[in-house]
Amino acid sequence: MLPWSSPLAGRIEHDIVHSELLRDNPLGDPHERPVYVYLPPGYDDEQDRRYPVVYVIQGYTGHVTMWFNRKPFVRPFPEMADDVFAAGGTPPAILVYVDAWTALGGSQFLDSPATGRYHSYLCDEVVPWVDARYRTLADPAHRALSGKSSGGYGAMVTPMLRPDLFGALATHAGDALFDVCYPSDFPRVARTLRDSYEGDYQKFLADVASRVHGTKDSDMSLIEIYGYAAAYSGNEDGTVSMPFDDTGALVPDVWARWLRWDPVRMAAQDGYAAALRGMKGIWIDAGRGDEYYLDLGATAFHRALGAAGVREENVHFELFDGRHGGIEYRYPLSLKWLCDRIAA
Structure with a gap:
C-alpha cells in the first residue's frame, strides 16, 4: 500500500458554496464553505446520463479536507x-463531501441559535447547488446521506426531517440512544469544570481560546460536550444550557431538550416513522466494542425501525468486531449497498 495518492478512475471537483444561511452565524464561522464533488467514471462521456447522489458528512471535529488525510496502511475514503x-x-453515483465545521468542532447537522443553520444549509443550499451544477437525478428516491459518529447522527435525523430530499441513509456508529451514550461523561466534565474553571464553562472557553487547543488533557472532553449542548440545547439569545448541574446530575428540562433529538425517540413519532417507512434503504452498523456504546444505540435504532413498521428487507443492520475508530473500511460497503438501492 503506497503512502501517497493513486490515480482515480473518476474525478473530484473542488468548489465553494456561498451560504447565505450561514452568513453572520453566532460563532462567526465562515459562510463560504468548501465542497468536494466526486464524478464517477464515464460522467464526462455520457452527456445525457443523470446520476443518483450520495451526500457524505463527517463526525465531530471533522472538516471536509480531512477526507484526504492519509494514515499508515489505510487508504482515504475518496480513493476507496x-x-x-x-x-x-x-x-x-455522484458523491458530495459536505463541510459543516464549527468553532466548537461540529454542528450535529442541526439548526441551532447557538451555532447556526447547518441543517438548512445542507438541505436548502448544498442540495440545490449540486442539482443546479451536475447531472443529478434530483429526486429523494435517488438521493442518500451517509456518515459516521456525529455524521451518522446527521444521516439518521436529516432524512426524518426532510424525506422530501433524502430517500436512503447509512449510519456508521451514529449518535443514538442518548440515555446511554452521553450521560456517563457528565460527572467527569462537571468535576473538571469545578477543579479547573470554578464550575464555569465560559472560563474554559476563554482559556482554550487564549492558547493552542489540546495543550490540556481535558480540552477535548469539555469542548465536545459543550458542542453537543450548543446543538441540542442552544437558546435563542445564543447562550447554551447544559444538561447537567455542578454535581453531574441531569437537569430534567434541559435533558428533555436533548432527548427530543435522539434518533431512537424520533423514530417512534408518527411523522418521522412515516418518513422512515418511505426510505428505499437504511444501513446501520457499529463496532461491538464502541467506546461510546453506539453499538447499543445502533441496536436500539434498528429496533425502533421495526416498531415504526419499516420493512426489514429495506434495512441492513450489522454489529462487527471493532471499536469507534478505524472503521473506514465499512464506508465502501454501505456505499455500494446504497447505490444499488437508489440507482433504480
Whole structure:
C-alpha cells in the first residue's frame, strides 16, 4: 500500500458554496464553505446520463479536507469509494463531501441559535447547488446521506426531517440512544469544570481560546460536550444550557431538550416513522466494542425501525468486531449497498 495518492478512475471537483444561511452565524464561522464533488467514471462521456447522489458528512471535529488525510496502511475514503465504481458492478453515483465545521468542532447537522443553520444549509443550499451544477437525478428516491459518529447522527435525523430530499441513509456508529451514550461523561466534565474553571464553562472557553487547543488533557472532553449542548440545547439569545448541574446530575428540562433529538425517540413519532417507512434503504452498523456504546444505540435504532413498521428487507443492520475508530473500511460497503438501492 503506497503512502501517497493513486490515480482515480473518476474525478473530484473542488468548489465553494456561498451560504447565505450561514452568513453572520453566532460563532462567526465562515459562510463560504468548501465542497468536494466526486464524478464517477464515464460522467464526462455520457452527456445525457443523470446520476443518483450520495451526500457524505463527517463526525465531530471533522472538516471536509480531512477526507484526504492519509494514515499508515489505510487508504482515504475518496480513493476507496472510487474503487467501488472502478471495479464495476455498482451503479455509478455522484458523491458530495459536505463541510459543516464549527468553532466548537461540529454542528450535529442541526439548526441551532447557538451555532447556526447547518441543517438548512445542507438541505436548502448544498442540495440545490449540486442539482443546479451536475447531472443529478434530483429526486429523494435517488438521493442518500451517509456518515459516521456525529455524521451518522446527521444521516439518521436529516432524512426524518426532510424525506422530501433524502430517500436512503447509512449510519456508521451514529449518535443514538442518548440515555446511554452521553450521560456517563457528565460527572467527569462537571468535576473538571469545578477543579479547573470554578464550575464555569465560559472560563474554559476563554482559556482554550487564549492558547493552542489540546495543550490540556481535558480540552477535548469539555469542548465536545459543550458542542453537543450548543446543538441540542442552544437558546435563542445564543447562550447554551447544559444538561447537567455542578454535581453531574441531569437537569430534567434541559435533558428533555436533548432527548427530543435522539434518533431512537424520533423514530417512534408518527411523522418521522412515516418518513422512515418511505426510505428505499437504511444501513446501520457499529463496532461491538464502541467506546461510546453506539453499538447499543445502533441496536436500539434498528429496533425502533421495526416498531415504526419499516420493512426489514429495506434495512441492513450489522454489529462487527471493532471499536469507534478505524472503521473506514465499512464506508465502501454501505456505499455500494446504497447505490444499488437508489440507482433504480
